[in-house]
Amino acid sequence: MNTLWEFLSMQDANVRFVTIGSVLLAASSAVVGCFTVLRKRALVGDAVAHAVLPGVCLAFLLTGQKNPIIMLLGSFITGWLAVVVMDIITSKSRIKEDTAIGLVLSVFFGIGILLLTAIQHSGNEQQSGLDKFLFGSAAALVGQDLYTFGAVALLLLLSVVLLYKEFKLISFDTNYARTIGLPVKRLELLLTTLTVLAVVVGIQSVGVVLMSAMLITPAAAARFWTDRLGAMVIIAAAMSAVCGAAGAFVSFTAPAMPTGPWIVMLLSLLAIMSFLLAPSKGLLSRFLSQRRVRRQMLRENILKTLFHLGEPTGEYQQSYSKTQILARRQLPLRRMQTQLQTLSRQGFVVKDTQGWALTPAGKKEAQRVVRLHRLWELYLTEYLQVASDHVHEDAESIEHVLTPELEKRLEELLDYPTADPHKTTIPQQTS
C-alpha cells in the first residue's frame, strides 16, 4: 500500500516524468490508432516504426551530434517517406499492400542497420546510445522528453478534435467524403502524418516493435465495446492511459522491469479479455446467444412434432412417448430431455404415464410455428417461383425468426391463404 501511495503522490521527479510521459504517449497513439485500424492500415505503423532508424542515423551523420530535435526530424522524414513509398508501390504495380508493407519495413530497417553499424565501427565517440532509439526505454525519460511528448500529444488530440467529422468520413466512406467535396487526399495525408508523428515520438519510450501495439491493440479492443467512433476513441484512449500508468507503476515497484513491454502486456491482456467477454460482440456472448437460439429452435421443433402427430386425428392434446416423437422426427435425444422439462415449466407440455402431451397454450404456440412454416413455403412457391419440393428446408430455418409483423405482411401478400403448397391446411390464428 505504501508503495502505491508513494507512486501516486509522485514525489520523485523521475516517477513523475515516466508516468506522465507514458500516459500521454499511450493515450495519443491510441486515438490516432483508432483511425488507422478502421482504415485497415493497422500494420502501416509497424513499417513506419522500422523506417525511423535510417532517419536517426542520417540525422546523426549529417550533424555529427545527438540533438533530439534533429533526430526527431530525421526519423519523421524517413518514416513519412516509407508511407509514400508504400503508396507508390501499391498504386503503380501489382504488388499488394501487405507485401509492400513487409518490403518497405525490411528494406528501410536494413538501410538503418547498415548505417548504424557503419557509424558504430567508424570510431565516432559521440555515437554511443544511438541504438537506444531501437528498443526504447521509458525509464530513461527526462524532463525535456516530457515537453516533447506533451506538445505532440496535444497536437495529435487537437487535430483529431478539430477534424473529427472529416476523419470519421474518410475512415468509413471515402467515396461519400469525395462527393461532398472534402479534400480526401489531403486529409488522408494529414492522418498519415499524425500516425508517423505518434510513432516517431513513441519509439523512444517503447521501441520499434512494441510501437505498433500502442496503435493497434487499444483500437482493436475498443472496437469490441462499441459501434460508435466517438465512444471507440474515448474507450481506446482511456484503456491506454490506464495501462500506461500501470506499466509505469510496475517498473516503479520492480526497477528491473521495462515499462514499455509491461504497457503492451497489460494492453494485450485487456484486448484479449475484450475479444472474449465484450457484450454482444465478444466470443462468449455470441456463443451464448447462439446456444439460446439453438435451444429455442429445438423447443419449437418439439412442439411442432407433437402438433404434427395430432394433426391426422385432430386430437392435439393426446400424449406421445419419446419413441413416437422420434419416429416422426429425428431430434437430438440427449438435449431433448432438458428442453422437454423447460417446455413443461413454461406450461407448453405436460407429462403423464404414456409420455408428453401439448397443453392448450402449447398447442397455440405449436400452431404459430407450423403456420409460419407453411406461410413461408407458400411465399417461396408463389412469389419466388421455387419448386414446392424445395421449400421445406428453407422454411425450417426461417420459421424460428419470423416476427409477428412479418407474419402479418406475409398473410396480406398471400391473401389470407388456407393451404400450403403441399395442400396441407395452414392453421389459423386463434386469438
Next chain:
Amino acid sequence: MMNLDAFWIIVTGSLVAMCCSLLGCFLILRRMAMVGDAISHAVLPGIVLAFLFSGTREVWSMLLGAATLGVACTFLIEFLHKKARVQSDASIGVTFTWLFALGIILISVYAGKVDLDQDCVLYGEIAYVPLDVWFTESGQSLGPRTVWLMSGVFLLILTFVTLFYRQLYLTSFDPAFAVAIGVSTSVWYYLLMGAVSLTTVAAFESVGAILVVAFLVGPPATAYLLTDDLKKMLLISSGLGVVASFLGFYLALWLDGSVAGAISVIIGLEFLLAFVLSPSHGLISRNRKLSKVASA
C-alpha cells in the same frame, strides 16, 4: 578476395535466401506477407523459455521452443480472426506484439541467467557464422554449424515444396476449388506456417529477424513483377536471394557495416530495378502501354 570466411557467410545467406524465397512466394500470393514478420518476432519468448528450461544455448532445444511459439502465434492469429472476429491485420498486430512483449519481460526477469539480448535477436550477426565451427570427436573441422543446420532446413523445405507443389498451388490460387476437390485449406495453411516458423527459427540466431523478413518478402515480390509463372517465380526469387547475399556481403565489407543490413539494402535495390524496368509489369512498360491505349 574470396576467403573461406566470406565463402561460408555467403553460403549461409544463400541457404536462408532460398528457404525464405520458396515459402515467401506462397505467402505473398496468399496476402500473408506480414505473417512472416509476425512469426519472426513472436518466437522470442520461445527462445527465452528454451534457454531457461535447457540451461544451454543448445540448438535443438532452441529450435523446438521457438518453433512451438511460431506455430502458436499462427494459431492465435487465426483464432482471433476467425473465431473472435478481429479484423485480420489487427489480429496479426495484437498477437505478435503481445508475444514479443512477453519475450522481453521474460528476458528482464531472468536477466542474469539468460545470455541473450534484444539486439542480437533483431539483427543477429551473420558475420559470426564462421566462428562457430563443428568439430568431430577426433577434432576434425566440418565447417560452420549454421551451414549444416540451414542445409538440412533447405532440403526439408525443398522436399516439402516439390512434393506438395500442387496442393500449395491450389490452396494459394483457388481455395474454393481446392476445397471442392478435397484439399483442406487449413491443413496446408498450418503446414506452410509450420515451415515458415521452422525457417525463421533456424535462421534466427545467425542472420536475425529482419533479414528473414527481407528474404521472405523482397525476392518473391521482385520475382512477382518479372513473371506470371509460379515455378519461374520460385526459381527467380531464389536466384535473386543468392545474388543479394553475394553483393550484400561485399557492400557490408566496403562500408564496414552489418551484413544483414547490407543484404536487405541489395534486396531493396533489386526490387527497385524490377519495379521500374520489368518488361511485363514495370513502371516504364506500364506507362508505355497506357500511353498506347491513350493515343489509340
